[in-house]
Amino acid sequence: MKSNDVIAIFSQNMKELRVQKGLTQEELSFKAGIHRNYISDTERGRRNVSLKAVEKIAAGLGVTIQELFNNSTITK
Template identity: 40%
Template sequence: MTDTSAPDSSARLVRAQLAANLIRLRREKGMSQEALALEAGLHRTFVAHVERQARNISLDNLTRLADALSVPVHSLLLPCNRIC
């Protein structure tokens, strides 16, 4: 029998880590959601949805956000205890 809850649980954890890192880094740089979205070429509501874990994000948009924050892409996905 296959455990189908594991992938969903893992995905939720990654979304939560992404959201926490995105919020922390954005605030550290003194950026609003609107400023980050503008710098990344995205809509402000998209950034808000990612921060609220309401949207799945593509690798392309993840890269855009990392570039706008001047951080490596992988740093957005690291557990907070590794970079906080």
């Protein structure tokens, strides 16, 4: 696993789950209690997110933390 892979997997899963739930970044921002810019940067893989932020994102999305690390959707 390369150094950016966990960030790539996390950000991709986060975006996919958000879209699946029919949430905009702004709605997720509100639910998670995280600034919209942080949500946007994280989905672009530009943040080395901390565990507390991971937890807030999972809670905002209504998913488990493990779902955010599920890499089965990464085919490359």
